[in-house]
Amino acid sequence: MPQVKEIFRTMDYGPAPEANQDVIAWLAAKKDGFGHFIGGEFVPSKDGAAFDVFNPATGAKLAQVAQGGKAEIDAAVESARKAFGPWSALPGDTRARYLYALARLLQKRERFFSVLETMDNGKPIRESRDIDIPLVVRHYYHHAGWAELIESEFPNHKPVGVCGQIIPWNFPLLMLAWKVAPALAAGNTVVLKPAEFTPLTALAFAELCREAGLPAGVVNIVTGDGRTGALITEHPGIDKVAFTGSTEVGRIIRKATAGSGKKLSLELGGKSPFIVFDDADLDSAVEGIVDAIWFNQGQVCCAGSRLLVHEAVAERMHAKLKARLETLRVGDPLDKATDMGAIVDAVQLDRIRSLVEQGRTEGAACWQPSIAVPEKGLFFPPTLMTNVAPAATIAQEEIFGPVLVSMTFRTPDEAVQLANNSRYGLAASIWSESINVALDCAARLKAGVVWVNSTNLFDAAAGFGGYRESGFGREGGREGLYEYLAPAWEKKAEEPAPARKVDFSVTPAAETPAVVSGVPRFDRTAKLYIGGKQTRPDGGYSYTLYAANGAAVGQAGLGNRKDIRNAVEAAGKATSWSGVAGHNRAQVLYYVAENLEARTDEFTHRIASLVDGNEDAAREEVAASVRRLAFYAAHADKYDGQVHSTRSRHVTLAMNEPWGTMAICCPDEAPLLAFVSLVAPAIAMGNRVVVVPSPAHALVATDFYQVLDTSDVPGGVVNIVTGDRESLAKTIADHDDISAFWYFGTAEGSKEVEQRSTGNLKATWVNYGRAVRWADAQQGQGREFLRRATQVKNIWVPYGE
Ligand code: NAI
Ligand code: MG
Numbered sequence: 001m002p003q004v005k006e007i008f009r010t011m012d013y014g015p016a017p018e019a020n021q022d023v024i025a026w027l028a029a030k031k032d033g034f035g036h037f038i039g040g041e042f043v044p045s046k047d048g049a050a051f052d053v054f055n056p057a058t059g060a061k062l063a064q065v066a067q068g069g070k071a072e073i074d075a076a077v078e079s080a081r082k083a084f085g086p087w088s089a090l091p092g093d094t095r096a097r098y099l100y101a102l103a104r105l106l107q108k109r110e111r112f113f114s115v116l117e118t119m120d121n122g123k124p125i126r127e128s129r130d131i132d133i134p135l136v137v138r139h140y141y142h143h144a145g146w147a148e149l150i151e152s153e154f155p156n157h158k159p160v161g162v163c164g165q166i167i168p169w170n171f172p173l174l175m176l177a178w179k180v181a182p183a184l185a186a187g188n189t190v191v192l193k194p195a196e197f198t199p200l201t202a203l204a205f206a207e208l209c210r211e212a213g214l215p216a217g218v219v220n221i222v223t224g225d226g227r228t229g230a231l232i233t234e235h236p237g238i239d240k241v242a243f244t245g246s247t248e249v250g251r252i253i254r255k256a257t258a259g260s261g262k263k264l265s266l267e268l269g270g271k272s273p274f275i276v277f278d279d280a281d282l283d284s285a286v287e288g289i290v291d292a293i294w295f296n297q298g299q300v301c302c303a304g305s306r307l308l309v310h311e312a313v314a315e316r317m318h319a320k321l322k323a324r325l326e327t328l329r330v331g332d333p334l335d336k337a338t339d340m341g342a343i344v345d346a347v348q349l350d351r352i353r354s355l356v357e358q359g360r361t362e363g364a365a366c367w368q369p370s371i372a373v374p375e376k377g378l379f380f381p382p383t384l385m386t387n388v389a390p391a392a393t394i395a396q397e398e399i400f401g402p403v404l405v406s407m408t409f410r411t412p413d414e415a416v417q418l419a420n421n422s423r424y425g426l427a428a429s430i431w432s433e434s435i436n437v438a439l440d441c442a443a444r445l446k447a448g449v450v451w452v453n454s455t456n457l458f459d460a461a462a463g464f465g466g467y468r469e470s471g472f473g474r475e476g477g478r479e480g481l482y483e484y485l486a487p488a489w490e491k492k493a494e495e496p497a498p499a500r501k502v503d504f505s506v507t508p509a510a511e512t513p514a515v516v517s518g519v520p521r522f523d524r525t526a527k528l529y530i531g532g533k534q535t536r537p538d539g540g541y542s543y544t545l546y547a548a549n550g551a552a553v554g555q556a557g558l559g560n561r562k563d564i565r566n567a568v569e570a571a572g573k574a575t576s577w578s579g580v581a582g583h584n585r586a587q588v589l590y591y592v593a594e595n596l597e598a599r600t601d602e603f604t605h606r607i608a609s610l611v612d613g614n615e616d617a618a619r620e621e622v623a624a625s626v627r628r629l630a631f632y633a634a635h636a637d638k639y640d641g642q643v644h645s646t647r648s649r650h651v652t653l654a655m656n657e658p659w660g661t662m663a664i665c666c667p668d669e670a671p672l673l674a675f676v677s678l679v680a681p682a683i684a685m686g687n688r689v690v691v692v693p694s695p696a697h698a699l700v701a702t703d704f705y706q707v708l709d710t711s712d713v714p715g716g717v718v719n720i721v722t723g724d725r726e727s728l729a730k731t732i733a734d735h736d737d738i739s740a741f742w743y744f745g746t747a748e749g750s751k752e753v754e755q756r757s758t759g760n761l762k763a764t765w766v767n768y769g770r771a772v773r774w775a776d777a778q779q780g781q782g783r784e785f786l787r788r789a790t791q792v793k794n795i796w797v798p799y800g801e
Helices: 002-008 021-029 070-088 090-107 112-122 124-155 170-184 200-211 227-235 247-257 280-294 312-326 344-363 412-420 435-444 477-484 561-573 582-598 600-610 615-635 669-684 695-709 725-734 747-756 783-788
Strands: 036-038 040-044 050-054 060-068 157-159 162-166 189-193 220-222 240-244 263-267 272-276 304-310 365-367 384-386 403-409 427-431 449-452 486-487 527-532 534-535 543-547 553-555 640-643 652-660 663-665 688-692 718-720 738-741 765-766 790-798
Touching: 002 561, 021 112, 036 200, 036 427, 050 220, 060 486, 070 157, 070 189, 070 220, 070 227, 090 112, 090 124, 090 200, 112 124, 112 170, 112 200, 112 384, 124 170, 124 403, 162 170, 170 189, 170 200, 170 240, 170 477, 170 783, 189 227, 200 272, 220 227, 220 790, 227 240, 227 247, 227 427, 227 725, 240 247, 240 280, 247 263, 280 304, 280 312, 280 403, 304 312, 304 412, 304 427, 312 384, 312 403, 312 725, 344 365, 344 403, 365 427, 403 412, 403 669, 412 435, 427 435, 427 582, 435 449, 435 790, 477 486, 477 640, 527 561, 527 695, 534 669, 543 695, 553 695, 561 663, 561 688, 561 718, 582 600, 582 669, 582 695, 600 615, 600 669, 600 695, 615 669, 615 783, 663 669, 669 695, 669 783, 688 725, 695 718, 725 738, 725 747, 738 747, 783 790
Parallel strands: 162 189, 162 240, 189 220, 240 263, 272 304, 272 427, 304 403, 384 403, 427 449, 449 790, 663 688, 663 738, 688 718, 738 765
Antiparallel strands: 036 040, 036 220, 050 060, 157 486, 365 384, 527 534, 527 718, 543 553, 640 652, 652 790
């Protein structure tokens, strides 16, 4: 027994274990193994395949779980399909009641779920009890509300269908909630696969679904490893895939679903910066870091794993941090006084060890506190790596463990540059007592979530998701719901766009008549338009465009790979366009509309000559294009963000930010209207674009640069490269400096674009070869275009003392 005076000296706590007999009893009742939850029943795998799951803190086997194969995924998809019709047809307020019932049941079992989560995953009970499970409950309540509102708040939208959802092991039940709640609220049904290390809370949740009387087949849970996951992503009966996990598997899934028409959202890895300015409250920042990187043993996609600290305070900061780490308690996750629990699996522990070792060999200094770490079980001490070069492996790779790497900076510019020196862009945390410095920095960071003087704040009402290789799509709040809805018109399959054959073989200057459709032909070959200048194609070649009646109309430049690269470079330089106020962009767009209208006759003849000679239709297309420009001019300063209602005394700003450089490939139908319908929303939102017009009608687009030139559109904002859309699209998809790519072309081209865009995981929007009725305001214009032209950044700013 320790002496009282001894205890006073050390201030040590005794063990305070959380009771777990309910969970033990529940597991004991399942000692023959868990089945999958398909069509409302628990069923074993047909071939009897199963695997064991363990408590990583003790090594004890917890349960045996079935390994799902093709038969199980087929059955689960079929049952979800069967359930989809009736479920999606329910009135929203009825679906709301089911979600509400799930929230209530979860709330009543908070302790049970917390203990089970901690035993399966190894995270401290303090975290599962105070963070994971309360957020789960909040998520269901929040989305019960959305179910109620879906019809009124999202008019002209439909649920996507059967959703395949694959989740990781770091927040097992929370990630399930992030996937299931919005899917169900919007009227979808799901086939979900939990991670192989942590399937137990998902199976307990399946029991709750039964208890809540959820119709059979609305939620199906199939357990298994990556092979089971792959069967889901490849299944033709799945309409949407939602994935959270490694960037590596995210890429595999992007490839596997390419061309299938499956909607996709990816929430991937990160290497999030934690920036401490010299005027920051260092003691608060230290507590922030503890929450940023030692929360959940650092196994957090948005963990603040890169400390960027102002040089002037780095030494003090490190000293304070080390002193704080000496007080962390690592050990039994079920102990209520434990700060850090176990690493989820031996594979992950090895990965952490080897990355830390690599850091050492690359020259970093490794510091660990002298605190006790259990010998048995999968534990790793909190670790601080200093003297780290920005290009070092440990500064670039996601370690996914309790390891902080620290670097210094001198100026805010340098801080932003270092912070953005990453292929990821999930989250960032900024510490400064100056709100100006903090918000200026927040605006410049490439990250989907930014916490000012705070870290790891989550709420169901705020969107969460990444920039760059951290994935695309958002989870939570209004922006998250779009991932489970589709515009009603998009759901109805359209007839394929009529393909217009173009001969790109290099031909001598066409023998064109001097006058076509009553208009003198431009007696020059149209050039490309790059950086505000007309430029000859790099290859020096042109191709001939013909009228519908077969007469040659003129020639356009045959752009190549180099031209695309030049155009991307020009777009990359036109950054001031993204920074000007929306109303400035509005003025420019109105001016474009005005100047286009002034050239109505010229464009009418041009369109008529290239399409079918129908002047009336062509005149209407020009008029519609003018109206469309005005529509997006009007929106330039109105498609603004939101202040989400999250926690009290927090402002959570959802800002719609432009992607930066976008690429657009235009379809063959409605050559001017489609061009305008795609380019106008993109630039209205502040993007700079590289556009490939319809090859058969390229001269419409090259005429358009005359309009751009006279309308104060800065050079580099719109770059036009004419030529073979299909081959240029490949170059675009491969290009890492393009963040988003809208491709409207063939089905095959759509597949190619999705497949190739995996390099930098650019966000793509493709038409799978289906025609869009551009003249129809439901299809050809609207908020969907603005939403696709932006990505949402959520900035959290707490206030008060
Ligand atoms: P993982 O990405 O392999 O696993 C995530 C989920 O994907 C699991 O359910 C797994 O069964 C499934 N999966 C694996 N291969 C698949 C495939 N080919 N098709 C479909 N589904 C598949 O992650 P893992 O191997 O557990 O961890 C490796 C690293 O990934 C970690 O060290 C960490 O850096 C990162 N990671 C990031 C997460 C995040 O939240 N961003 C979560 C988990 C891991
Ligand atoms: Mg486990």
